[in-house]
Amino acid sequence: MNPLKIYNSLSREKEIFAPINPPYAGMYVCGPTVSGETHLGHSRPYVTFDIVYRFLQYSGYKVRYVRNITDAGHFEEEDKDAVDKVAVKAKLEQLEPMELVQKYTNIYHDMMDKLNVIRPSIEPTATGHIVEQISMIEDIIAKGFAYVVNGSVYFDVTRYAKQHDYGRLSGRKIEEMIAGSRELEGQGEKRNPADFALWKNAPPEHLMRWKSPWGEGFPGWHIECSAMSSKYLGIPFDIHGGGMDLLFPHHESEIAQTKIATGLALANYWMHNNMITIKGQKMSKSLGNTITIAQMFSGGHPLLEQGYSPMTLRFFILQTHYRSTLDFSNEALLAAEKGLQRLMNALDALNKLSYKENAAQYKEEENNQVLQLMNSCTEYMNDDFNTAMAMASLFELSSKIFSWKNEQLAIASIKKETFELLVKTFNAFVTDIFGLKNEKENDDSKMNGLMELLISLRKEARSKKDFATSDKIRDDLFAAGIQLKDGKEGTSWEGV
RNA sequence: GGUCAGAUGGCCGAGUGGCUAGGCAAAGCUCUGCAAAAGCUUCUACAGCGGUUCGAAUCCGCUUCUGACCUCCA
Incomplete structure (x- = not known):
């Protein structure tokens, strides 16, 4: 049995997973910003890291999985209109930011439950950790790597880059970034365009605000992850995950802040899932191809010919390796729907099969093949969570199962122990590791x-x-x- | 413009220097009163052009095309 290998975005290589304090493993995954409805894009990272979480547990690790909710700071910008519009109304008519946050958090939880994504061990919110964030910012200022301007605090990337390796994770050079950066609003306060906000001064109309040593304001986007991950996992911790689009600037900034605040590297293994595309393009509001998960289930979107069940979506995601882009089309989804059904039929058939002893029918080759296929499921998962390959092995085993069921092949062609192990392993992979469940069961x-x-x-x-x-x-x-x-x-x- | 990924059979998608991933579709078959459902069998592809090699879809170079990141993003 090969050890678990994880592709580390830092080294751009697969590395053997060696947790800091086995059998414990700490994992932090960037959660959603709850300023909008959960969409298809969100399904990728949370299903991906759900598999990582499940497989680590299956492999015997005791995992603390921390996945945050970003409910403070930068998100209000997107709903600025709404906030401004209601500012003059009576209290109860105003759109309370926390009300918005609660609404979208509820939807997110509901969708994740439907997708059978296990809830994390800790799900901290940014608003619940303002104290920790302020304290970390004070620390960074004290060490001379941040400066205060008009009630806002910025991280001094240029100074950091002189002493540390800035841009290693995302593979970019600071000089090029400065040269190629665009003029953006609010950059006037920054000493350098590459600097990023740790704390932002809140304008009067901004409803979400907290007192800080620099005046009333709200935390910058990146600091929450550093503050919360270090609080619950310690620094460094084992795995940090998130979408590829977060590599820069989010994760790069997390690394820099944490390095200054704690003197240590944030995490040992950085994992990034690739994007979901529709007809070859990333979903975005400007392209008008954003599909919410609710629409996915109901079919209520012009791009969808029908609704697809939660397990179909989950299966569809697992058929592709997490580091490849995943393109959505009705044909592909329909194929996934059928494929899932076949797999669930096989599981059902296997659980209904009973072993019949008959030494004369034993076939060494057959027995070994089944053992080898089972083993390969684990091997493929150990190879950077290759769900696509593990799934292929399950389908090969499915053919065996159907042959036994149809009596085209004698069940006694394999050993009783092999059969019992198969029942255990097949169930474990489909149900526990891949998290798939039969949606057609009727227990009424x-x-x-x-x-x-x-x-x-x-x-x-x-x-x-x-x-x-x-x-x-x-x-x-x-x-x-x-x-x-x-x-x-x-x-x-x-x-x- | 800079950086980085890809281009695989009708479709979706793994993967490795030599040994036909897998799923869907299609065709044939089994089962069935007829169907449906289900199962079985068949279908040998790797963008183009060079190069390295006994051998390359897999390594190297060039070309073409596509996408992502560089600004909020999962």
């Missing part, structure tokens, strides 16, 4: 009773060759959204 006992009656009536009609009646039952049920499935062991049903 009243409904089941009713269906049993209809199925037995149809069976009776068929035995009397009264096909008019049996077909009416079948076709009318189908029209009502229920599909009957005739199999060797009788008839089953599922909602379509």
Whole structure:
């Protein structure tokens, strides 16, 4: 068995994962800014790191997973109009920033639950850690790497770059950045365009504000992650994750701040998931191709021909390696829907199979092949979480399972221990590691009773060759959204 | 403009210097009263042009095209 290897964005290589304090592992993932509705783009990192979290646990690590909620600071800018518009209204009519934040946090949680993303060990909010952020900023000022201008505090990137390796993570050089930087509003306060805000002075109309040594204001975007990760994981910690678009400037800034505040490197392994694209382009509001996760499930978007279930989306994400872009199209989603169904059918079939001893039917080669396929699932996951390859092995095992079910292949061609291990491993991979669940299960006992009656009536009609009646039952049920499935062991049903 | 990724069969997508990933679609078959569902089988691709090599889709160079980041972003 090979050790777990993780592609580290810092070194641009796969490295053997060696946590600082085994069997404990600390992981921090940049969470969403809750100023808008959870969209398709959000599904990628949270499913990706959900898999990392699950697989680390499966591998025996005790993981503390911290994933923040950004509910303070820069986000108000996007809703500036709304804030300004309501400023003169009565208190209750005003859009409370916390109300907005709560609304979108609720939606985010709801969508993550639907996607079967396990909630993190700690989910800290930026507004809940103002004290920690102020304290870290004071520390950075004291060390001479930040300066105060008109109630705002900026990190001195130029000074930092003279002594430290700035731009290593994102692979850029500070001189080029300064040369190529654009003139942006508010840059007048900065000594250098490359500097970034640690704390921002709040204009009078800004509703979200806190007292600080520099006046009333709100924290800069990057500082929260440094403050919260160091508080809950210690510095350095093992894994820091997030979307590739956060490499610069967000993660680069986190590294710089933390280095000055603590004297240490923030995290040992940096993991970045790639983007979700639609017809080859990243989703963005300006292109008008943003699809919310709710729309994805309901099909309520012009680009979608139909709704796709949460597990279809999850499966679709897992079929691609997390460092590749993932392009959305109806055909691809439809293919994922079918593929997921096949995998779930295999799981179901396996769990219903029982082993029948027959030493004469044993085939060494068959047994080894099954063992090898099972083993490869773990090996592929150990190779930088290659879910696509592990999934392929599960599909190969699925073919075996169906062959046993159809008795095209004797179950006794493999050893009893192999079969038992397969049941355990297959379930673990599909359910525990990939986090997939059967969405078509029906555990409504009243409904089941009713269906049993209809199925037995149809069976009776068929035995009397009264096909008019049996077909009416079948076709009318189908029209009502229920599909009957005739199999060797009788008839089953599922909602379509 | 700078930096960095990619270009794989009808579609989506892994991957490795020699050993046909996998999924979907399609065709044939099995099952069935007929269907549906399900399963089985078949379908040998790696942008173009050079080079390295016994051998390259895989390494190197060039060309073309696409995307991402450089500003809020997952």
